[in-house]
Amino acid sequence: MATESPPRPRSATPSAIPPKRPLNLDDEQHIPAVSSPLNPDAATSRTRKAPAREQREKKESLKKREAKGVDTTRSATPDTQTSTKKSKKVEKPPDVVRPLRYYTKPPNPSDFDPPREPIFNPILSKANREFNECFEHISNKKAFRYTNCIADPAFPSSRWFRQTDAEPFEPRFSFQEASSHILFDTSGRSITTEKGFRMARANVCAREGRWYYECKILSGVKPPNLDPSLHHQQQHQDSLSTSGGHVRLGWARREANLDTPVGFDAYSYGLRDVSGQKVHLSRPKDFAPSNDSFCEGDVIGLELTLPSLALHRKVVEGSYNKAVDVSDDLDPHPAGEAPEIIRDRVPIRYKGVVYFEQFEYSSAKDLEDLMNPAPSLSNAAVAAKDAAATAPPNPNHPSVALRTLPFSSIKVYKNGMLLGTPFTDLFAFLPPASKPASQQGARDGLDDGMLGYFPAISVFRGGAAQVNFGPDFWCPPSDLAVPGPQGTGDDDDDDDDDEENGDLQNNHRGGGGGATALAAKDPQTRKQHSRGKNGRLRGMGERYVERIAEDVVYDLVDEVDFWMLDAVENPGAAATGTEGTAGMKGRVGGVGIETVGLMELGGGGGEIKEIVQEEE
Numbered sequence: 001m002a003t004e005s006p007p008r009p010r011s012a013t014p015s016a017i018p019p020k021r022p023l024n025l026d027d028e029q030h031i032p033a034v035s036s037p038l039n040p041d042a043a044t045s046r047t048r049k050a051p052a053r054e055q056r057e058k059k060e061s062l063k064k065r066e067a068k069g070v071d072t073t074r075s076a077t078p079d080t081q082t083s084t085k086k087s088k089k090v091e092k093p094p095d096v097v098r099p100l101r102y103y104t105k106p107p108n109p110s111d112f113d114p115p116r117e118p119i120f121n122p123i124l125s126k127a128n129r130e131f132n133e134c135f136e137h138i139s140n141k142k143a144f145r146y147t148n149c150i151a152d153p154a155f156p157s158s159r160w161f162r163q164t165d166a167e168p169f170e171p172r173f174s175f176q177e178a179s180s181h182i183l184f185d186t187s188g189r190s191i192t193t194e195k196g197f198r199m200a201r202a203n204v205c206a207r208e209g210r211w212y213y214e215c216k217i218l219s220g221v222k223p224p225n226l227d228p229s230l231h232h233q234q235q236h237q238d239s240l241s242t243s244g245g246h247v248r249l250g251w252a253r254r255e256a257n258l259d260t261p262v263g264f265d266a267y268s269y270g271l272r273d274v275s276g277q278k279v280h281l282s283r284p285k286d287f288a289p290s291n292d293s294f295c296e297g298d299v300i301g302l303e304l305t306l307p308s309l310a311l312h313r314k315v316v317e318g319s320y321n322k323a324v325d326v327s328d329d330l331d332p333h334p335a336g337e338a339p340e341i342i343r344d345r346v347p348i349r350y351k352g353v354v355y356f357e358q359f360e361y362s363s364a365k366d367l368e369d370l371m372n373p374a375p376s377l378s379n380a381a382v383a384a385k386d387a388a389a390t391a392p393p394n395p396n397h398p399s400v401a402l403r404t405l406p407f408s409s410i411k412v413y414k415n416g417m418l419l420g421t422p423f424t425d426l427f428a429f430l431p432p433a434s435k436p437a438s439q440q441g442a443r444d445g446l447d448d449g450m451l452g453y454f455p456a457i458s459v460f461r462g463g464a465a466q467v468n469f470g471p472d473f474w475c476p477p478s479d480l481a482v483p484g485p486q487g488t489g490d491d492d493d494d495d496d497d498d499e500e501n502g503d504l505q506n507n508h509r510g511g512g513g514g515a516t517a518l519a520a521k522d523p524q525t526r527k528q529h530s531r532g533k534n535g536r537l538r539g540m541g542e543r544y545v546e547r548i549a550e551d552v553v554y555d556l557v558d559e560v561d562f563w564m565l566d567a568v569e570n571p572g573a574a575a576t577g578t579e580g581t582a583g584m585k586g587r588v589g590g591v592g593i594e595t596v597g598l599m600e601l602g603g604g605g606g607e608i609k610e611i612v613q614e615e616e
Contacts, residue, residue, distance in 0.1 A: 023518045052445045055058060063420035097446070098561055102346040107160050111151035111354050115166040118175055123183050124194070126464050127218035131183035131192050137166075138350045140176050143437040145254075145360040147176070149347055154557065157562035161347045162555040163356065165203075171469040171544035174203040177454070179258040190218065191457060192245070192464035197261035202467070204544045205452035208312070209330055209534035211543060212303045212480060213455045214473055219244040219464035221273050223295040244296065245463025250302055251410060253364050253429055261458040268456060269410055269423045271300070273463075276414075278422035281371050287412075287422045294414070301413030303537065304453055307405055309339065309430070315403050316430050320395050328407035330534040341554050342446040358448065362437040364401040367427070393427065403428045416475035422561040429453070449550060455540060470539025481536040 111471035138146045149165040163423035166175075172188035178200035183192050183234045202213075222244065263270025263279030270279045273295070276288025294300055306312075308329040314320040345358040356456050370393075393402045404425040412419045427433070429451050436442040457465050468474060 016154070027181075049570070095301070097340060097342060098565075099342050099558055100344045101159065101562060104159060104347065107151040107347075107354070110352070112153075113162075114150060115148045115164060115353060117167045120186060122185070124192075126192055126462070127190075127522055129190060129218075130187050131185055131190070131464070134175050134184050134572045136351055137175050137353075138355055139178075140258075140360065143360050143362060143439065145176075145358050146350075146355040147345075147350075147355045147358075149354055151354070155559050157566055158555070158559045159347070161354070161356070162559075163551045165548075171204050171541050173200045173201065173457075173467070177201040177203065177258070182459075188450065189468070190464065190466040191459055192219065192462065193459045194461065197246075197248070197259075197458050199256065199258045199260065199262060199456055199458040201254075201256075201454040201456045202540065203468070204469075204540060204547050205450060205454045206251075206304050206306060206540070206543060207253075207452040208306050210303065210305045210307050210537045211540050212301060212473075212477065212537055213470070213540045214299055214301045214468040214475065215247075215249045215457060216299050216465055216466045216468070216474065217247050217273065217294055217296050217464075219296060219462055221293045221295045223297070224293075246460040247294070247463040247465045248279065248458045248460075249300060249302065249465065250279075250456055251302065251453040251460075253427075253453060254451065255361050255434065256456065261460070262456050265363070266370050266427060267363065269426065269459070270456075271302075271412060271422070276419070288414075289417055292414075294547070299415050299476060301416070301473075301477065302455070303411040303477065305407065305409045305411075306453070307407045312405060312428060312430050315395050315405060315428050316400055316433050318396070318400075320406070322395070322406070325406070331410065337532045339447065341449040341550075341552065341557075342443075343448045343558070344441075344443060344446070349492070359436040359439070359442045361434040361451070364433075364435065366399045366401045370402075393425070395425075400428070400433050403433060413475065413477060414479070418477070449554060462577075469544065470541035473539065477537065479537050480537055 064376065118134045119136040122130055123133050124131050141147055144551045148164050148166050149161045151160045152162050153160070155162050168188055170188075173182075173191060175188070177190070178184075179193075179198035181193050181195040181198045182193075182200045184190070201510055214296060233428070248263060248270045250262040250268060250270035252262055252270075254267075256262075256265060256267040261270065261279070262268045263272075263284075264282050266281055269278075271277070271287070271294070272279055272284055274293055275286065275291040276294055277284040277291075279285075279289040305328075310330045311320070311325060314325060343356075343358060345356040347354050348357045349355075391397060395403055395406055398404045405428050406425065408424065408426040409421050410423040410426070411421050431445045431447055431451075434451055435444050455469070457467065459465060473480065
């Protein structure tokens with residue numbers, strides 16, 4: 001019989017549980033000890049920072065509070081739900097950029113009348129016309145810009161004033177955008193001067209698309225003597241010796257100095273009458289074939305091409321990509337939102353007439369440095385340190401002021417014949433490429449709707465010129481789109497636009513009656529184009545009508561915006577149509593004018609101040 005084996009002795013129960021192995025973070029995360037190309041941040045991720053401890057609020061003891069005489073009775077238990085709600089941060093809505101509103105007392109009865117006509121004082125006669133000194137109006141200088149305004153009872157939230165224009169109601173030279181030594185004819189389309197080079201700009205600018213205007217030289221370089229016995233150079237010298245002054249013409253931005261010729265700085269592109277040279281940054285270069293001069297009687301046509309504002313914003317925002325943005329995008333699909341147009345302006349009074357005053361854009365240092373032919377020592381040091389900052393102007397330059405617009409150009413015609421394209425890649429002008437002067441109250445990055453390139457003419461010691469913005473051009477290019485007359489049956493949409501623009505033009509100036517539609521002399525010359533409105537070449541006269549429509553829309557948008565703001569801050573006043581200045585006063589503070597400038601006022605508003613400009 002088999003004997004049973006004795007049972008296996010049972011191991012003794014341990015008296016204590018062995019301690020746990022310390023937690024190894026490396027094992028938990030399976031992070032390699034040595035960095036590898038696939039995980040280069042392994043070493044840095046091994047170290048884990050301890051979470052920062054919250055700072056406890058230090059409270060005084062009961063004895064200290066009793067010694068200070070503080071009430072030591074225990075307060076009720078706080079409501080945890082209420083305290084947690086209060087502790088949560090309330091998200092603020094994003095700030096809406098809107099124009100600043102300056103509060104003044106109600107306007108005078110005379111402020112509701114349209115601006116009076118300019119006063120002309122005859123000075124001299126030239127080229128079978130009389131030139132006058134235009135006075136009793138304000139001039140743009142001292143870093144401020146002035147535009148006509150009128151009081152309108154339909155704009156109470158905008159403090160009654162809206163933008164308008166003064167006669168003559170047509171595209172012309174601006175009396176405010178001209179040097180004080182410029183002499184005008186009564187139509188505002190011909191200028192001359194007895195001084196050195198002085199500039200005048202038009203009252204309308206181009207911002208996108210293709211635009212055209214003409215300039216006829218009334219007095220300047222005489223036509224060459226065509227005597228075959230004389231050498232060509234001798235003929236040229238004889239024409240200069242009998243010159244009746246000089247004329248330069250081109251396109252200029254608002255920052256261009258009015259007491260200099262066109263092409264003096266980086267803000268204008270000009271053409272000389274002598275040898276037909278192109279001028280930019282005060283550097284003339286040969287351009288016209290055979291160096292032919294622009295003489296008296298010649299008609300010089302200037303065509304400007306600018307890309308769409310959408311592409312323009314990509315350039316100034318730094319998102320332009322040459323490989324992607326391969327089109328000028330002159331006729332893009334309509335965007336969901338229109339760009340913001342912000343106009344910070346205040347009504348002021350000058351010799352009994354009310355004007356809007358606003359900060360003017362000033363020149364940038366980067367563009368001023370381009371005029372220096374030799375860099376200074378400091379610029380050389382910067383160039384050695386950062387080669388990208390000293391690169392030539394291009395659409396992706398580190399400096400926004402030095403960025404150029406792709407697909408932009410200026411073409412030149414002489415008596416209807418194309419001479420060529422002297423300028424390409426023009427400088428960008430939308431903010432932040434354009435900035436106001438550094439002064440109190442000026443805000444950067446705002447577009448007031450009048451940034452762009454203006455037709456500009458400069459005259460020198462008796463030189464005289466006349467501009468033609470259309471539609472009846474003297475020597476139009478073959479592809480110029482001429483607006484058709486009403487009732488012809490062609491392009492009915494354009495006819496409706498002309499009628500609508502005519503009504504806007506009358507509403508803008510406060511007058512009555514219908515506006516004369518733009519029409520061509522011969523309907524057979526009208527051209528049909530497959531491209532959209534911005535893709536075809538148009539006269540600057542059409543841009544003037546668009547500018548009036550834009551001013552009307554901007555004024556209405558500002559009025560509705562201010563009205564909605566009043567409804568939020570003072571619902572009772574907005575519902576009854578009355579003004580609540582108590583809440584407004586605290587938000588903006590009120591602004592008034594003492595001399596020339598925007599300065600704060602105390603109280604609920606002040607009178608529209610009278611300003612005085614010193615004569616040069």
